[in-house]
Amino acid sequence: MAQKATKTLAASNTKRLNQTLYATLAIHSLFWFLRALIFRSSLSRKSILLYLLFSSPQLLLQLYFERLSRPTLNSENGAVKRAGEDLDAKGLTEYMWDVVYWSYGCIMMAAVFGDYAWWLWAVIPVYSGYAAWTTYTGMRGGYQDAAGVPQPGAATSKRQAKMEKRGGQKVQYR
Known part of the structure; x- marks a missing residue:
């Protein structure tokens, strides 16, 4: 059971990288x-x-x-030396997967419909601008909810709210 998380991540990365490699070969071959x-x-x-x-x-x-996520194995006993980075990570890795999948779609559309389908690539910078703008306005506005009401930093429990309403024991925050 030693290094179970490392072995699991290595297996997951290997599976996903192999699937991506086969998909890339198939899509580019179909294009040509x-x-x-x-x-x-x-x-x-x-x-x-x-x-x-x-x-x-x-x-x-x-x-x-x-280069980043392919696991490296020990040549002597086959143990995992390095599992690689997590391919299911949030943030930039997630955005890079979006670019890969959108590229697959654009290549397939260009293969079937011609060179005008490459204009679909314009969606990526537009989406990036939209994501950056919503992040900026969210930070500037203090991360409000859908109704425009700012969210408090620490929520009180129902019990604490009842006690404060009765005027009993008041909770002091430090």
Whole structure:
């Protein structure tokens, strides 16, 4: 049972990285198959340049995830040396997965509908701006709830509220 969390994280990372690798190979192969055999007239220098430009963020993120999160094993006994970083982490890692998945969609749409589908990539910077703006306004407004009422720092329990209402024992906060 030693290092159970490390082994679990290593297995989870390996599974997710392998799934992502197979999905990447399948989607990019399908793109080139459709472009080379079916939509041969649309395969031009411009099309190849757009593909390289818009698929490179996904490929670079894939490489980044491989370097950061692929577990390393001890060659002698097969034990986990390093489990890698958690691929299910919140924040920036979550945003990077969104970019990878959105890239998959854009590549598939460009494979089927042509070069105009690359305009779907404009959603990513728009979403980033929206997320940054809502974070900024939330911090500036003091993190209010949906009705616009500021949330108190420490909530009192029902028992404490009843006692304070009766004028009995008052709770002093330090």
